[in-house]
Amino acid sequence: MSGATLAEGLYIYLTPAGCYYAVSAVEVDPVRQFLRALLGSAKTPKLNLENLQDLMTNDDPDKCIALLQKCQQLGWVQGVKEEREAPSGSLEELLPGLLSKISEDGKVLLADDQGFYLASNGYPHEVAEEISALSAELNVIHERRAGLLMKNMGLNSHAWAVVNASGNSQLGFWPLFIGKTQFVIALSGIPHFKQSEFISLVWLLSARYAKTK
Numbered sequence: 001m002s003g004a005t006l007a008e009g010l011y012i013y014l015t016p017a018g019c020y021y022a023v024s025a026v027e028v029d030p031v032r033q034f035l036r037a038l039l040g041s042a043k044t045p046k047l048n049l050e051n052l053q054d055l056m057t058n059d060d061p062d063k064c065i066a067l068l069q070k071c072q073q074l075g076w077v078q079g080v081k082e083e084r085e086a087p088s089g090s091l092e093e094l095l096p097g098l099l100s101k102i103s104e105d106g107k108v109l110l111a112d113d114q115g116f117y118l119a120s121n122g123y124p125h126e127v128a129e130e131i132s133a134l135s136a137e138l139n140v141i142h143e144r145r146a147g148l149l150m151k152n153m154g155l156n157s158h159a160w161a162v163v164n165a166s167g168n169s170q171l172g173f174w175p176l177f178i179g180k181t182q183f184v185i186a187l188s189g190i191p192h193f194k195q196s197e198f199i200s201l202v203w204l205l206s207a208r209y210a211k212t213k
Contacts, residue, residue, distance in 0.1 A: 004065050010079035011044035012051070016194045018076030019202040023176045025158065030056065030067060035076060039206035044084045087204040094204060095119035101197035104189035110201075111135045113182040122188075135173050135184040176202065179210040 014022070014035060022035035037055040038045070045051040052064040071077040087094055099108045100121040107122035115136030120128040138160045161169035172191060176183040183205065185191075192198075 004069065006047055006049065006052075006065065006068075007079060008047075010047040010081060011083050012038060012047050012055075013044045013078050013080045013084060014038055014199055014203075015075055015078050016196075016198045017074075018071065019199050020193055021074075021076055023178050023202055023206075024174075026177050030058075031071060031074075031076070033057070034067060034071065036206070036210065038077070039203055040210055042086050042207070044080065046083075047079060086207045087200045091118060091204070091208065095201075096121045098197045098201040098204070099185075101195050102185070102192050102201070103187040104192060107189070108185065108187035111184045111186060113139055113184070118183075131171070131186050132184075135186050138173055139175065139182070139184070176205065178202075178205050181209045 018035050019039070022032055022039060025032075028036075034056050037057075041055075045055065049061055049064065052068060053059055053061070056064050056067060058064050058067075068077070087098075095110060096119050099110060099119055100106050102108060103122070105122065109117045109120035109123055109128050109131060111117040111132035113136060115133040117128050117132040123131065142158060142160065158175045159173060161172040164170050169190065171186065171188055174185045174191065176185065
């Protein structure tokens with residue numbers, strides 16, 4: 001058996017990077033399954049072996065602790081001293097404020113895979129509609145060329161961007177795969193996903209759209 005032990009008095013909380021990994025692809029591996037289970041919880045679970053085994057659907061204590069250590073080393077989970085709850089309230093009320101914090105200039109929207117936007121900040125209505133439609137068209141192109149991009153070229157990303165001469169994104173599209181629903185974050189400039197608001201955004205959408213066990 002491993003000699004590793006769990007710290008006491010902590011709750012398991014995702015990091016922004018962990019949230020992004022959890023929903024950045026359809027494919028499921030043990031790490032992504034664990035992170036998605038955390039997003040499916042209404043509150044941050046207390047750090048103990050029983051909760052780990054339940055979240056990871058694995059009865060082997062050593063394997064559970066090893067997987068937790070891997071996630072911690074990758075910077076995808078963190079221990080917090082106070083319990084936290086998933087955001088509560090309507091999407092209409094919460095989404096604009098959360099979205100505005102993850103874009104460099106506040107121009108950002110959240111669209112579904114049909115090309116309709118759920119919330120927008122900083123874009124006029126007509127522009128938001130066009131960007132949302134473009135996001136759906138890019139998704140079709142990506143699915144059509146996934147074999148080339150992901151298998152032949154090893155580009156393991158679903159994100160697309162319009163870049164300037166320096167290669168910096170001026171308009172980017174980042175899909176979020178949550179349950180059976182695919183969303184797209186479209187934003188101008190540099191994304192600021194390393195924010196607590198990004199955790200709240202993904203947690204909020206997961207609470208609404210991801211299937212729980």
